[in-house]
Amino acid sequence: EKSGYDHFMLKEIFEQPHTIFDCLRGRLDAAAGTITMAGVQNNIEQLKNASRIIIVACGTSWHAGLVAEYVIEELCRIPVEVEYASEFRYRNPVIHKGDVIIAVSQSGETADTLVAIEKAKEQGATIFGVVNVVGSSIARISHAGAYTHAGPEIGVASTKAFTAQVVVLTMIALKIAHEKGSIDNKRFMHLLNELQEIPEKVPAALKDSEAIRKLAEKYKDAKDFLYLGRGYNFPIALEGALKLKEISYIHAEGYPAAEMKHGPIALVDETLPVVFVATKDSYHEKIVSNIQEIKARKGKVIAVITEGDEIISKMADDVIVVPAADELMAPLLSVIPLQLLAYYIGVAKGLDVDKPRNLAKSVTVE
Ligand code: F6R
Numbered sequence: 001e002k003s004g005y006d007h008f009m010l011k012e013i014f015e016q017p018h019t020i021f022d023c024l025r026g027r028l029d030a031a032a033g034t035i036t037m038a039g040v041q042n043n044i045e046q047l048k049n050a051s052r053i054i055i056v057a058c059g060t061s062w063h064a065g066l067v068a069e070y071v072i073e074e075l076c077r078i079p080v081e082v083e084y085a086s087e088f089r090y091r092n093p094v095i096h097k098g099d100v101i102i103a104v105s106q107s108g109e110t111a112d113t114l115v116a117i118e119k120a121k122e123q124g125a126t127i128f129g130v131v132n133v134v135g136s137s138i139a140r141i142s143h144a145g146a147y148t149h150a151g152p153e154i155g156v157a158s159t160k161a162f163t164a165q166v167v168v169l170t171m172i173a174l175k176i177a178h179e180k181g182s183i184d185n186k187r188f189m190h191l192l193n194e195l196q197e198i199p200e201k202v203p204a205a206l207k208d209s210e211a212i213r214k215l216a217e218k219y220k221d222a223k224d225f226l227y228l229g230r231g232y233n234f235p236i237a238l239e240g241a242l243k244l245k246e247i248s249y250i251h252a253e254g255y256p257a258a259e260m261k262h263g264p265i266a267l268v269d270e271t272l273p274v275v276f277v278a279t280k281d282s283y284h285e286k287i288v289s290n291i292q293e294i295k296a297r298k299g300k301v302i303a304v305i306t307e308g309d310e311i312i313s314k315m316a317d318d319v320i321v322v323p324a325a326d327e328l329m330a331p332l333l334s335v336i337p338l339q340l341l342a343y344y345i346g347v348a349k350g351l352d353v354d355k356p357r358n359l360a361k362s363v364t365v366e
Contacts (some may be wrong), residue, residue, distance in 0.1 A: 009155035009356045011248070014206060019105060019150045019160045020332065021199035023167045023363035026294075030192040033185075037176040039128065039144040040150060046126045047172075048180040050078055050100040054093075056085045056116045057104040058363065060158040060242060064165035065104050065132075066235035067331050071170055074328070075177035075191075085112035086366065095123040099273045104169070106153060107362035108136020115309050115366075130168050131160050146172065156359050157190070157246050159339045162239065170328065180313075187228050187250045194326040198333070201323040204307075205336040208320060209344075212337055215302065215318055216344030219273050225250060226264060226299075228257040228336075229277035230287055234302040236277045241336030247346035247353050257290040275341075276316070277334050279307035281327035291315050304334050 005011035014304040027036050039048060053072060055065035062084060069080040080269060084091075084104075089112060095101075099278040101120045105113050108131040117127045118141060129142030132150050139145055148164035177183040183191075219225075225244055229237035236256035245252050255264055257276070268274065274294045278287045289310055294301055295315060306324050313319050320337040 005288045007155065007343070008156055009159060009343050009353050012153055012155050012160045013336065013343065014161050015151070016160050016206075016336065017199050017202040019164055020167055020202060020351045022151075023164045024171075024196065024199065027171060028192060028196055030189070030196040032112045033189055033192065035171050035178070035192070037146050037171060037175060037328040040172055041145045041176050042146045043126065043128070043181050044176075047128075047176050049098065049099055051096060051098040053078055053080045053100045053102060054090050054120075055080065055082045055102045055104060056113055058110050058112055060083050061104040061106060062240060062300055063235045063239040063242070064162055064169060065286050066104070066238070067166050067232060068102070068169035068173065070232050071328055072173045072176070075183050076180060077182045078176070085110065085114075085116040089116040089119055089343070095120050095125050097124040099125045100128060102124045102130060102169075103134075103138050103142060104130045104165055105138045105156055106118045106132045106148075106165075106207040108133040109362045109364050110138070110364045111364050114138055117212060119296045130165055131165065154170070155354050156356055156361050157243055157342070157353070163335065164256060165194070166332055189365040191326060191328060191346070194237060194329050198325065198329055201325060201333060202336065205322045205333045206340070208337070209340050213344045215320075216348045217339060219302070220248070220345050220348040222250060222271065222273050224267065224270060224272060225252040226260070226267065227252060227254040227277070228274060228290060229254075230257045230283040231281060231333050232327055233277040233279060233281070233334055236335050236338065239335055240275055240277065240342070243342035244345065245337055246356050246359060247342045248349055248351065249357075252346065257287055260290065265293065265297070268294055268297040270300070273302055276301060276336070277301050277340070278305055279322060279327075279330045279334050280309055280324060281294065281330060288312065288315070304337050
C-alpha cells in the first residue's frame with residue numbers, strides 16, 4: 001500500500017522520521033545514558049577487543065558501512081575496513097581469529113555478502129549481522145546481530161533501510177566505545193542526545209520537497225552529475241550519486257571533494273551540476289574552497305547545507321537546507337534531500353522509479 005503517495009520510493013523516504021524512531025526505540029535511552037542491544041552486549045568482549053572490524057556489504061549497504069568506518073574509528077579507536085563483498089570473497093583475504101566481520105544487508109539475501117561471511121566464519125571470525133529482513137539468510141548465519149527495523153522496503157532503490165543501517169551502526173559504535181572507555185562520558189551523553197533528536201529533525205529535512213521537485217525540473221536534462229563531500233558526508237556523496245544513477249539513468253559520480261583535483265575537475269564546465277554535501281562540520285572551511293574551485297570553472301553548484309549557513313548560500317547556485325546536528329549524525333539528514341532529488345528527477349523524466357530497469361530488489365545471484 002502506497003498510503004496516498006505516488007510511489008513506494010516517495011512513501012519510504014517520507015517514512016524516515018518513523019523508521020529512525022523505531023530503530024532507536026527500546027534501545028537508546030539518552031536520559032538514562034544507556035544503549036540496550038542484546039547482540040552487542042552478549043558479544044561485547046569480542047567487539048571491544050577486536051583487532052580489526054571488517055564491514056562487508058554491497059551497494060547502498062556498503063555506503064552505510066563507509067559512514068560506520070568513520071564513526072567507529074573516531075569513537076572506538078578500532079581499525080575498520082569496508083569491503084565490497086564480491087571483492088572480499090574472491091581474493092583470499094587475510095582473516096584472524098580476533099577479527100569481527102559486520103555484514104550489512106537490507107534483504108539479508110545478497111549472494112556475495114552471504115558467501116563472504118560464510119568464508120570468514122570458517123576462518124574463525126566473529127560475524128555480526130546488521131540486517132533488515134528478519135530471519136533472512138544473513139541474519140541466520142551470523143553469530144549475533146541487530147535488526148534495523150525499517151519495515152518492508154518495496155522501492156528497488158534503498159532509502160529508509162540506509163538511514164536505519166546508519167543508526168544501528170552508530171549505536172553499535174557508541175556502545176562499544178562506552179564499554180571500552182574510548183569515549184568520555186560527556187561526549188557519550190552528548191552523542192546519545194544528538195541521536196535521539198534525529199527523528200524530530202528529519203521532517204525539517206523533508207519539508208523542502210516542493211523546492212527539490214523544482215530543482216529536479218531545472219537539472220533533469222543534465223548528462224552527468226558530480227557529487228562531492230568530505231568526512232562523514234563523503235559516503236553520502238557516493239550514495240547521492242548511486243541514487244541518481246539508479247532512478248534517473250543519469251551518469252553520476254561521487255567523490256571525496258578533495259580528490260576532484262586529481263582528475264574529475266577536468267569534467268567541470270557550465271553544463272555540469274555539482275552537488276556538494278556541505279553541512280556545517282569540521283571540514284566546512286575546506287569544502288568552501290572546493291566550492292570556489294568549481295565556481296571558478298563555471299560549474300553549477302547545488303549545495304546541501306546546514307540552516308543558517310550564509311557563506312555557502314551566497315556561493316551556490318541552489319541550496320537545500322537541513323537542520324543542524326553533530327557531524328557524526330549529519331549523514332542521516334544530508335542524505336534525505338539527495339534521495340528526494342533522485343526521485344524527482346526520475347519522475348520528471350517519466351521513469352518507473354519503483355522498478356528501475358535492469359535492477360532487482362535483492363541480488364541473489366553473483
Ligand atoms: C541501491 C540498492 C542496492 C543494494 C544492494 C545491497 O539503492 O538498493 O545497491 O543496496 O544490492 O542489497 P542488500 O542491502 O539487500 O544486501
